[in-house]
Amino acid sequence: MSVSVIAGLGNPGSVYRHTRHNIGRAVVEALAERLGATFKDESQWKARVARCKIAEHPLLLVIPETYMNDSGSSLRSVCRYFKIPVEKLVVVYDELQLELGSVKISVGGGSGGHNGLEDILAQMEEGFIRYRIGIGPKIPPEMDLKDFVLGKFTNYQQSFVSKKMPEFVGGLKLLVDRGPLLAMNQLNQREKINDRDADES
Numbered sequence: 001m002s003v004s005v006i007a008g009l010g011n012p013g014s015v016y017r018h019t020r021h022n023i024g025r026a027v028v029e030a031l032a033e034r035l036g037a038t039f040k041d042e043s044q045w046k047a048r049v050a051r052c053k054i055a056e057h058p059l060l061l062v063i064p065e066t067y068m069n070d071s072g073s074s075l076r077s078v079c080r081y082f083k084i085p086v087e088k089l090v091v092v093y094d095e096l097q098l099e100l101g102s103v104k105i106s107v108g109g110g111s112g113g114h115n116g117l118e119d120i121l122a123q124m125e126e127g128f129i130r131y132r133i134g135i136g137p138k139i140p141p142e143m144d145l146k147d148f149v150l151g152k153f154t155n156y157q158q159s160f161v162s163k164k165m166p167e168f169v170g171g172l173k174l175l176v177d178r179g180p181l182l183a184m185n186q187l188n189q190r191e192k193i194n195d196r197d198a199d200e201s
Helices: 020-035 068-082 115-123 145-149 155-178 180-200
Strands: 004-008 040-042 047-054 057-064 089-099 103-107 129-136
Touching (some): 020 057, 047 068, 047 155, 089 103, 129 155
Parallel strands (some): 089 129
Antiparallel strands (some): 103 129
């Protein structure tokens, strides 16, 4: 079975740690910790890379060390070197249009104004799997988008995200183990149920 890639988007450096834009990066780091995998600096790909397995499936975990708006160059280099088709690439990133802590898997579509996604779409073929983690809504609504996504979670939000982290990691493991269709049906349906429960409460 061919190697797959799970990439977590974000910005490098401690100043961006715990910012909303870095939640994808944080989730992939948490997955590596759960699997006992260690990241190594791979300057030729401008990334940190960890090799591991989920259910005997070989996997590369990739954290681009470029800034968000240059994520595509790093992922393109990794996928070309390992000859990984785009449909074997999972990109984990923040999604403003989803409620904080929710997860949705999708394939295809535009960038939605997300700079990291926009660069990946510019440098690679369409067809990669999107693992979108909600950071919305933007409050206050009039706040500049850049200031919001580069801002840090409040203490309460950070605590909430930390409690949800096992779910984020579990969803990625399900995606690798059972495939995108089953994971999409299960995780996306869960969000619909949660939305319905919220409407009825």
